[in-house]
Amino acid sequence: MLQEDQVAESTANGQRVRAAVRSGVVEGLRDGGVARFLGVSFAAAPFGDNRMRPPRPVQPWAGVRPAIEYGPTAPKEPYAPQFRDLLPEVDIPGEDCLNLNIWTPDPSAGGLPVLVFIHGGAFLAGSGSVEQYDGSAFARDGIVCVTINYRLGAEGFLHLGDGHANLGLLDQLAALTWVQENIAAFGGDPARVTVAGESAGAMSVTTLLAMEQSQGLFSQAIAQSGGALHTLTDELGRTVGRRLAKRLDLEPDRAALRLVKPSVLSAAVRDLVDEVQGTPDPGRWGSLALTLTPFAPSIDGEVLTRHPLAALRSGVNSSVRLLTGWNREEARFFLVASGAIDLIDDAALEAAAQGYGLTASGLDLYRRNRSGASAGDVLAAVFGDWMFAMPAIRVAEARNADARTWVYRFDHPENRSNHGFGAAHASELPYVFDTIHQEPTHPLIGDSPSHDVADAVHGTWVRFIRDGDPGWRQYQPNMRYVGVIAKGLNEERDPAGAEREAWDGVC
Template identity: 35%
Template sequence: MSTRGRFRGRAVESGVDAFLGIRYAEPPFGPRRFAAPVRADHTGDCLDFGPIAPQSAALPGAPVWRPGDEDVLTLNVWAPARGDGWPVLLYLHGGAYTFGSSAQPDYDGAALARAGLVVVTCNYRLGFEGFGRVEGFPANRGLLDQRAALDWVRDEIAVFGGDPDNITVGGQSAGAGSALFLADAPGVRRVIAHSVPNACYTEDFARRVAEWIDPRTPESAVASADALIAAQKAGPLGYDPVLFGPVADRLPALPPHVDALLCHTTSEYRLFEAVGTLTPVRTDAEYARFGRDHGLPQDLLDGYRALFPTVADAFVELMGDMVFAEPTTRIAEAHGRAHLARFGCPPAWHTADVPFCFGNLAGADFLIGGPAGPAEHALSDRMLRAWVDFCRTGDPGWTGVRHWGEQVDLSARRALWREVDLDTPRDHPVGAPPVSAPPVGVAPGGAAPVSGTGVRPPRPRP
């Protein structure tokens, strides 16, 4: 066992202690459901991950949400067993603002702590609980949770040997977008953002989504959101339906005083193609319809069609560049002195870079394209060290663009985006679910009143 002040954790390997499931805010249910987070002081041991936020996802090696789990606003700390003044990384998990948790094996912070960081990961509200529109309650509650976790880190991290004046906020995918929203918070000196998604939503879109959500309990909200996602067969949402995310005019620019490290993979959407969550486009007619649905210029569509051997390839690569690669690169360029990296190690798809940066290649065979050999471990060592050096000094060890793995020339693809606006928040049409499907008790055109905010959800099933 290892004790830091009132926190009792455990040694996870020589020289590294872990403190898991630390409560940073009160459970956001009962009378606090849909409200801003309320600071909590943790009591008890810190030996196991806390419950995860309401969601329907079941991810390999990670816990699942059970109706009745309430204490979901927790965080975890990995710290060098000795010494103090270590730089701090607060890392925010991804998952389309709808699923995921800090308990996923990819985010184990032991290797980074062994290399000289205090690593903090946290859970925050997701989906409708975190980002749905609820009249009379604050918007973007998931972002408010993250800021509460950052406040906790600033106040408490010195107990674990961390330097509260040297905090980096990092994340990948939805976590990267979240990190941008935290970049201007007091105490943040640096930002790491991998695969920033072009995903902000208008107030009107959030309102239309909320009309089809049953908000009476967390489980009814999850079930009705799943039904609504399944119903998106036409328009932009028919290709890759994501209904929740920050309601904002646009992604915030990085403050000029904050050091920045950004990265994207070179074939982002190959992951979604592989797991079957991306509606395929295989014919020229389907490709043209995709372009019309997204309002894309014809020269952009023609350019990608000329660069790739098949329509399907052009579609997948265009989607990845539109949603992740181009927004990430533009944010880096707008900052002026940000460090930019591109991850091209096959399969070079979304999330493949994360196990390399955390030093967690064991068990990540699917994400990284097979068992890790000496070359992959050597690449992981370099990427992990770049993160540690950046968190410590603001310099990851390169200028210009760094290529991790295979170098892919993206200049032709980037030139096609030159005049394309990616800053307008999403305001897509929302297709209605079948009448027989959830939401229960919700009439089209108006969400059921949130009468359950003072009622505790059911207890866990046996």
């Protein structure tokens, strides 16, 4: 039976379903046992008087708002050409970009677990409306799935020291607050929320986990290929803000930057990112010369008061269960896509490893463990561990003994049959969402993706979201159990432990 705030009506495209949220009534579609509500606003449009300011509440509306199509996406520039086929993207015009999408097995149910997913894209691109994030498979398995948008680039992560930094994080908190207040109207239990994210989304998750403002908004977290190790310092965030203003021939003043058209501002952001990545000078950019992500959460002293690892060590959100991990060959995504993997020689490998802080003996270990591998293959392993594996491990180590933490590693495919990428960055996403049938995902995961892997990965996420346990022992620094996921799930103790130890004291 539908509740009073939900109405069903059959149409040619499915069954229309209504749900009452605090701001008004929204109407979605039910089809194939899944009801979806798309483009639902969780905050007011961040333009006009609201631009470059903290998110503000949605104004209530009369009547019924349609929620059958994805809503506008945040202003952004496209991915670099070499990545566009690998990361399917969508751009939907409009100002009401702080919206979310919901898939539910039954809006009239109660007590269902909830997944809130934060997309990646280096804090510059992406949206919750990318088709590979379709939440139907989670709804099929009894989970209410929510994907969100948040402000990107300078709109979301400009830091000028004026009290308005990290607006993208505040957007994410606003979305999670909206879920707490409204998800019961879609069958979800606000006490059973898991927040998850990949890449920049995973950096967001671990940062949110370290913030006292997030307490009570979620009981579990999943961080895929992104930790808090590379958070920007206060000064580095301000350096980026000043440099962006100089590019626009403006003073580093928010009022002046608010007058710049969003399209012009996002283009300037892209140019600044190109400058950082094209001339990664440590003298000018500090650690950004290695991370190459100038727009990201920064320790501004207000929204983010201290480094996330320090906050986690102090016990913030220690009651939240965490699943964190990485893909075995993360960096092949970047090096194979660009073709750089075939251009790297031993001298370049040694210079890069030294830049990451790896000792000569550590690099020799990586070489010995990959007999016959090219210099580019070895660099991919080194860079991937520095950028993704070690941040995940450091987060797991930072949590106190009472915090429940599990670590995974995604290992598929071992033979790199997916156009040479292997278990590269973002390659787990279609398996997590069980959207491997979508052809736009195949340039990265291969033309014959494994249903066994999808069952293993998606099933692991479902178990954790539903039951609070992914299926292997928790991670402790004295034991270091890791769930290794490919066509099945295997528990291993400290896989590649010698290489992990090579980073001790470095990162």
